[in-house]
Amino acid sequence: xxQRGYVLRVAILIVFSMVLGCxxxxxxxxxxxxxxxxxxxxxxxxxxxxxxxxxxxxxxxxVVTGNRPLMTVQDVKxxxxxxIDTRAITDSIRTELARSGVVRFxxxxxxxxxxxxELERQQDGEYYNQEVIAERGKMLGAAYRLxxxxxxxxxxxxxxxDVYYKVNLQVWEIQTGILEWxxxxxxxxxxx
Amino acid sequence: xxxxxxxxxxxxxxxxxxxxxxxxxxxxxxxxEAILSGQLDDALGLHERRYVTANxxxxxxxxxxxxxxxxxxxxxxxxxxxxxxxxxxxxxxxxLDTGLxxxxxxSVLINDKVKSYxxxxxxxxxxxxxxxxxxxxxxxxxxARVAIKATHEREAIIERxxxxxxxxxxxxxxxxxxxxxxxNGYPIETIDASELNSLRNSxxxxxxxxxxxxxxxxxxxxxxxAPGYRKAIQLKSNHPVLRAGLIGLEKRIxxxxxxxxxxxxxxxxxxxxPAKMSFEINGLVAHDGAITYVPFSVPVYSARSExxxxxxxxxxxxxxxxxxxxDIDLMSRRSLKDEMPAIIARSLLRSGLKVSMQSAAxxxxxxxxxxxxxxxxxxxxxxxxxxxWRLLPARIGVGRVLMDRGTHHIExxxxxxxxxxxxxxxxKYMLLFMRRVGAQWYVxxxxxx
Numbered sequence: 001x002x003q004r005g006y007v008l009r010v011a012i013l014i015v016f017s018m019v020l021g022c023x024x025x026x027x028x029x030x031x032x033x034x035x036x037x038x039x040x041x042x043x044x045x046x047x048x049x050x051x052x053x054x055x056x057x058x059x060x061x062x063v064v065t066g067n068r069p070l071m072t073v074q075d076v077k078x079x080x081x082x083x084i085d086t087r088a089i090t091d092s093i094r095t096e097l098a099r100s101g102v103v104r105f106x107x108x109x110x111x112x113x114x115x116x117x118e119l120e121r122q123q124d125g126e127y128y129n130q131e132v133i134a135e136r137g138k139m140l141g142a143a144y145r146l147x148x149x150x151x152x153x154x155x156x157x158x159x160x161x162d163v164y165y166k167v168n169l170q171v172w173e174i175q176t177g178i179l180e181w182x183x184x185x186x187x188x189x190x191x192x
Numbered sequence: 193x194x195x196x197x198x199x200x201x202x203x204x205x206x207x208x209x210x211x212x213x214x215x216x217x218x219x220x221x222x223x224x225e226a227i228l229s230g231q232l233d234d235a236l237g238l239h240e241r242r243y244v245t246a247n248x249x250x251x252x253x254x255x256x257x258x259x260x261x262x263x264x265x266x267x268x269x270x271x272x273x274x275x276x277x278x279x280x281x282x283x284x285x286x287x288l289d290t291g292l293x294x295x296x297x298x299s300v301l302i303n304d305k306v307k308s309y310x311x312x313x314x315x316x317x318x319x320x321x322x323x324x325x326x327x328x329x330x331x332x333x334x335x336a337r338v339a340i341k342a343t344h345e346r347e348a349i350i351e352r353x354x355x356x357x358x359x360x361x362x363x364x365x366x367x368x369x370x371x372x373x374x375x376n377g378y379p380i381e382t383i384d385a386s387e388l389n390s391l392r393n394s395x396x397x398x399x400x401x402x403x404x405x406x407x408x409x410x411x412x413x414x415x416x417x418a419p420g421y422r423k424a425i426q427l428k429s430n431h432p433v434l435r436a437g438l439i440g441l442e443k444r445i446x447x448x449x450x451x452x453x454x455x456x457x458x459x460x461x462x463x464x465x466p467a468k469m470s471f472e473i474n475g476l477v478a479h480d481g482a483i484t485y486v487p488f489s490v491p492v493y494s495a496r497s498e499x500x501x502x503x504x505x506x507x508x509x510x511x512x513x514x515x516x517x518x519d520i521d522l523m524s525r526r527s528l529k530d531e532m533p534a535i536i537a538r539s540l541l542r543s544g545l546k547v548s549m550q551s552a553a554x555x556x557x558x559x560x561x562x563x564x565x566x567x568x569x570x571x572x573x574x575x576x577x578x579x580x581w582r583l584l585p586a587r588i589g590v591g592r593v594l595m596d597r598g599t600h601h602i603e604x605x606x607x608x609x610x611x612x613x614x615x616x617x618x619x620k621y622m623l624l625f626m627r628r629v630g631a632q633w634y635v636x637x638x639x640x641x
Contacts, residue, residue, distance in 0.1 A: 038352065040348060075415065077418070078418055080419060083404070083416050083419050083420070084415060084416075084419070085415060
């Protein structure tokens with residue numbers, strides 16, 4: 001009886017997996033929908049952080065009373081043990097702020113090499129109209145820099161995994177070293 | 193029902209043919225002998241002759257390793273990509289769970305070698321790590337990034353799959369309870385040592401994460417590089433090279449390209465991954481109210497070999513160096529230990545089926561000829577699954593040093609074996625790869641601006 005039951009179970013599994021194999025398809029999902037595929041840092045977390053931080057910055061004194069301040073984006077340090085591309089967070093925030101038109105961004109350290117390369121290409125090239133090329137020494141330096149960090153606390157036992165993320169962003173005035181804006185948001189995910 | 197099973201059994205034996213009877217270690221012995229004597233072309237020729245009978249995944253994995261050692265990176269990538277496609281198919285099944293269980297049906301009737309070889313979890317992780325390493329060797333850091341990202345995504349899939357599997361096993365009301373300790377005469381110490389049990393799991397390795405840190409660092413992505421170094425430290429705590437990787441990250445990223453120094457990463461690999469053999473045991477199976485002894489086989493490793501003392505001498509500075517970041521030998525044993533309860537359960541189930549079939553055959557044919565045939569097939573086909581990616585190194589180590597650019601004399605020592613050479617150190621970063629197999633040293637290098 002035991003063997004017969006096993007063979008029957010295996011047969012059912014084979015048929016079931018064949019059916020599943022046939023029914024696989026590709027579909028589009030809602031890019032803003034809540035993603036709970038795994039407990040690791042995901043698209044919903046990224047969007048939540050970017051939206052909350054952008055909203056907070058848009059109502060800050062720096063943005064409301066400032067005259068379209070010039071800002072540069074620096075590193076958001078990943079202090080977790082997860083592979084989180086924090087540039088995706090800062091890119092989203094920068095895009096939203098730039099779209100609002102209340103903050104202007106200048107080239108950051110990461111893109112500086114490309115910026116300089118393009119300037120030199122125009123300066124040194126014989127193919128460009130020298131009257132309208134970008135001139136050296138005209139780039140604007142940022143008045144403020146955006147930086148931050150993401151940390152996590154992970155607790156796990158045999159039944160439950162609990163992950164807590166804390167994201168902190170700050171805007172510093174470069175000339176004076178004054179902290180002009182700071183905010184933090186947290187996310188807690190539990191899998192059981 | 194049993195008569196039908198006899199028919200299936202005999203048919204399956206015929207269909208499974210050589211694959212169920214062959215010894216992987218014997219098959220690969222000539223290939224590994226050729227590597228030990230430095231005859232890589234011979235090794236490749238011998239391996240290519242195995243193409244028809246070999247399991248596809250294993251064939252691709254071993255072929256990739258041979259071309260990698262030879263320095264033919266295009267061919268290595270071709271075979272490893274083919275292997276990776278098969279592993280990706282496994283990943284798709286792992287997400288659904290069900291398909292993987294269904295594939296075990298042949299192993300219940302004949303032996304575990306009938307199962308299509310899906311690779312051990314640590315082999316799946318090492319595969320994309322090796323693809324990343326090969327891309328680095330060709331100077332394509334962006335492609336290496338894609339492969340190393342796939343490595344940690346694969347680790348996450350394996351982690352989730354194994355968690356779900358453990359949950360299912362815990363919930364299952366199993367009718368067979370047999371512990372490793374019950375295996376009479378089995379050298380239990382080969383798969384149950386304190387250092388083996390101290391591994392977090394059988395598939396994560398510090399080298400893959402350290403390499404991820406190194407690749408992301410080159411691409412100036414500190415938010416991804418830091419967790420790579422951090423995870424490596426978690427897997428191999430208190431290792432000075434790994435700790436220095438994380439501590440010095442910010443300083444290294446800000447280092448100018450033209451300061452005249454090169455950040456040299458030395459990857460040092462030793463030996464071949466351990467070979468498995470078949471170990472025969474007499475198990476107890478209940479049949480018709482009586483307890484019967486039946487022979488069944490489980491895989492076994494030979495005792496672990498001692499780690500040789502190694503060092504690297506750069507100019508006159510001796511750096512104590514040990515291939516101790518990843519111990520694939522240990523990971524292989526841990527994998528077997530984790531899998532052993534399932535292997536024993538399948539073996540006992542198979543033995544029970546075979547006893548039932550022989551009994552039914554004896555009832556069917558009073559002359560005993562059919563019963564003898566089934567008994568013979570039972571003995572002949574009872575052999576443990578000894579397959580594994582054998583050409584992987586047994587151990588991996590890393591060293592890292594900031595050197596002034598130019599030609600340097602570097603000497604490697606491992607036990608009584610040594611290799612010295614002049615190396616041109618250049619670029620902002622450089623990777624020097626060394627692999628020792630027996631008395632042979634395989635060396636490769638690449639630098640990155």
